[in-house]
Amino acid sequence: MDTRVIDGVALARRLREAIRERAAELAKRGRTPGLVAIRVGDDPASKVYVSTKMRVSVEVGIYSEHVELGADATEEELLRRIQALNAEPRIHGILVQLPLPKHIATDRILEAIAPEKDVDGFHPCNVGLLATGQPRFVPCTPAGVMAMLETEGIALDGREAVIIGRSNIVGKPMALLLLQKGATVTICHSRTQDLSSHTRRADIVVAAVGRPHLVGAGMVKPGAVVIDVGINRLSDGRLVGDVAFQSMLGKVACVTPVPGGVGPMTVTMLMANTVRAAELASRAA
Ligand code: NAD
Numbered sequence: 246m247d248t249r250v251i252d253g254v255a256l257a258r259r260l261r262e263a264i265r266e267r268a269a270e271l272a273k274r275g276r277t278p279g280l281v282a283i284r285v286g287d288d289p290a291s292k293v294y295v296s297t298k299m300r301v302s303v304e305v306g307i308y309s310e311h312v313e314l315g316a317d318a319t320e321e322e323l324l325r326r327i328q329a330l331n332a333e334p335r336i337h338g339i340l341v342q343l344p345l346p347k348h349i350a351t352d353r354i355l356e357a358i359a360p361e362k363d364v365d366g367f368h369p370c371n372v373g374l375l376a377t378g379q380p381r382f383v384p385c386t387p388a389g390v391m392a393m394l395e396t397e398g399i400a401l402d403g404r405e406a407v408i409i410g411r412s413n414i415v416g417k418p419m420a421l422l423l424l425q426k427g428a429t430v431t432i433c434h435s436r437t438q439d440l441s442s443h444t445r446r447a448d449i450v451v452a453a454v455g456r457p458h459l460v461g462a463g464m465v466k467p468g469a470v471v472i473d474v475g476i477n478r479l480s481d482g483r484l485v486g487d488v489a490f491q492s493m494l495g496k497v498a499c500v501t502p503v504p505g506g507v508g509p510m511t512v513t514m515l516m517a518n519t520v521r522a523a524e525l526a527s528r529a530a
Pocket residue numbers: 386409410411412413414415416433434435436437440453454455456474475476477507508509511512
């Protein structure tokens with residue numbers, strides 16, 4: 246079987262073009278979309294993610310600011326920053342880069358972001374809207390996966406989807422989105438017994454765990470669609486996913502590479518959510 250490698254970079258580039266046009270349309274009316282990313286502490290991966298988000302914001306015509314707080318910043322300080330940004334009309338999107346240092350309660354922080362500026366889609370209000378089938382801001386990674394599946398013309402209705410990982414950021418919203426498209430969805434996680442027995446019957450496998458090469462060719466059925474969300478840094482410095490990519494070639498219908506698969510789509514969806522937040526704010530004004 247010829248395996249199609251889904252090119253997340255090329256797809257993200259195409260989508261960013263359309264986002265840039267929407268941002269330009271808003272700018273013409275004096276309503277340039279604005280995004281603020283807040284990062285607390287020195288997590289090296291978070292630094293890379295935020296700087297990528299800032300760079301892409303500029304590329305698509307979104308005004309962006311990066312707030313960097315020291316690892317000793319207090320929860321109250323972070324809450325005060327968020328409240329000020331909630332009231333700032335030039336800012337339409339606020340994201341707090343996770344993970345936060347342990348002394349800060351992540352839930353409390355995410356709940357402090359105004360739901361209409363919550364472009365990561367993590368506020369309980371936006372989670373509820375997604376769960377009830379009226380999405381406003383869909384979390385960026387699962388939104389990016391859905392955009393990939395749609396552009397690749399992959400049918401979901403009535404098909405068997407298995408997601409590995411049950412986080413609030415990826416696994417759970419991914420399950421809701423696939424469910425809404427008519428898939429029969431199973432969520433596997435760290436306590437799942439016999440993972441392969443689930444993944445082997447899946448038409449679509451989404452791996453979002455954070456374990457290099459967890460999913461090998463023996464765990465998927467021939468002709469499946471395999472989406473690799475995982476990002477793992479090996480001791481030799483290489484970046485790999487949760488899927489043993491090479492082993493999939495010739496066996497599955499489609500697979501996403503790491504890097505160059507889901508990652509660029511995630512950033513793109515953040516831009517789409519920010520432009521949407523600015524459009525909604527402009528309509529409400
Ligand atoms: P997380 O640590 O919050 O969740 C991991 C999940 O994997 C948990 O639900 C856990 O139950 C499950 N799990 C752990 N070991 C398992 C095992 N042996 N078998 C089955 N399930 C197991 O992580 P997350 O935030 O959901 O991220 C998952 C991965 O995706 C990470 O590698 C992360 O870096 C990556 N990620 C990538 C993007 C992107 O844009 N590509 C975005 C977000 C996260």
